[in-house]
Amino acid sequence: MAKVLNEHGVPTIAITNYAKSPLSKLCDIALYTVSQETEFRSEALASRIAELSLIDALFTVVMIRRGEEGRDSLQKMREAISLRRI
Numbered sequence: 001m002a003k004v005l006n007e008h009g010v011p012t013i014a015i016t017n018y019a020k021s022p023l024s025k026l027c028d029i030a031l032y033t034v035s036q037e038t039e040f041r042s043e044a045l046a047s048r049i050a051e052l053s054l055i056d057a058l059f060t061v062v063m064i065r066r067g068e069e070g071r072d073s074l075q076k077m078r079e080a081i082s083l084r085r086i
Contacts, residue, residue: 002026015051 005012006026014027017034024030033050063070 015054017047017050 012027035046
């Protein structure tokens, strides 16, 4: 996917914990997380938490910078989601 986007000039941002990954080389902006898994969990829980924390921080910064426009967009999203809830 990243290769196709790159070929079409679409700007890309990647979140990874491995700086030498092929994805890091293909994207325009690479954001790196650091986490250490324990032997007690088979899933990559710590990695997911690190990535979600980074996404949450980016979202927060964008919304703060957008100000009132960001609040309006967020309200519209909440209203759209509420229509789908049972």
